[in-house]
Amino acid sequence: MKEQFQAYVLRQHDQEGVTASIEQLKKEDLPNGDVTVQIHYSSVNYKDGLATLEKGGVVRQYPMVPGIDLVGTVEESVSARFAPGDRVISTGFEPGVSHYGGYSEYARLQSEWLVPLPQGLSEQEAMAIGTAGFTAALSVDALIHAGISPDMGKILVTGATGGVGSMAIAILAKLGYTVTASTGKKQQEEALLRSLGASEVISREEADAPIKGAMGKQQWAAVVDPTAGPALAERLKQVQYGGAVAVSGLTGGSDFESTVFPFILRGIQLMGIDSVYCPMTKRERIWAKLGGEWKPDRALALGVREITLGQLPHTLENILRGGAVGRTVVRICSE
Known part of the structure; x- marks a missing residue:
């Protein structure tokens, strides 16, 4: 030393x-x-x-x-x-x-x-994944345990050009999910997001547009949301019956105002994702997946x-x- x-x-x-x-x-x-x-x-x-x-x-x-x-x-x-x-x-x-x-x-x-x-990852790849990719993988893991399968429909990923969002797109696409990416940089980054595996790219304004009434059209089988903020309430209104939302960040703000209707009328789950104190058994399991079948190859390459x-x-x-x-x-x- x-x-x-x-x-x-x-x-x-x-x-x-x-x-x-x-x-x-x-x-x-x-x-x-x-x-x-x-x-x-x-x-x-x-x-x-x-x-x-x-x-x-x-x-x-x-x-x-x-x-x-x-x-x-x-x-x-x-x-x-x-x-x-x-x-x-x-x-x-x-x-x-x-x-x-x-x-x-x-x-x-x-x-x-x-x-x-883990085997399957270089040191640089491990840090390219880092907390952001680990959080994305925890979000995907939560959706799977909530029963969200690829045949249920589209998964919305917010903050798609950020670390968590980009890694989530790559992992979900690799697992066969259909991903819609929401970003505030649509014009500049649409090609990148599609290369990561997104089937559709929409603007932040389109994804977060206020919806009149307590519920909206059922658009998303699930949401990976590292941004949260007031718009989370609008996303909840658009999750389909039996869907789920995995929230892991607050770049859009820490507060949101909602009703119980998405939960009691459509039975959706709102799940908090914590990567800081995640138990070691789960941590090692997720990292092993990131070095194997969940490795976000497209994100690491692009x-x-x-x-x-x-x-x-x-x-x-x-x-x-x-x-x-x-x-x-x-x-x-x-x-």
Whole structure:
């Protein structure tokens, strides 16, 4: 392990607020944990962007190394689960929030936060999937367990050009579902969304148009919704009998107003998707699928951009502005 290594560090100051810069850290700067990982890649998520804001509601203490995702090689371990040389993934739990995360050449972590890198995935692919792809897979898994099958009709995916949306389209299409993609960037990104596997692309305005009355036309067998916000109420009105909605994010807002009618007249299910504290047995099962029959090949081939630590500030600002398309991975260390 290097005596000094690079990390992207957030610090809070009375006058300046929160600042971010690349610093040189030492081994003793790392927080407690039973596994030390040399990080090869991290990724960029909306939550990572929020972490850079003083009132973003993500970081619980400073200084902090953000980055909720990471993949790399175990350097040191006192855990029975992992040995030096093992390749591991960390998504969710505390890294990047209350524990130094993935934007660093090294991290010292709790072994219960780590999943072995599954066969079928390279390290770069694992971070191209990252929390966004893992959340998308959890959403698909929830729909399947709710009884949604490909022959039931169209699946609406909102925020389709974002990380969760693009990965969900690729997974659903691979499993034989018919996908309608909703996006605020229809003109610019329709070709990309169709390449990911969408059969139809509609504008955000079309998908979210207010519907008079308590119920609307039954359009969707299910919805994968990483955006939520007030428009969620309109989507609920359009889900067909026995359908389901998997909600995983709030880029459209945290509040919505609805009635009980979609639930008691059509028997639909509204399911919350949590990727942060997902149990390890389920986490390992989903990652195994992502390395196998659910691998989002089209998304990995079409929508992945690689950057360096030095390019993080602009990239994080862009994702907060809603300008992100597909997935961005951060090359941390190439050793």
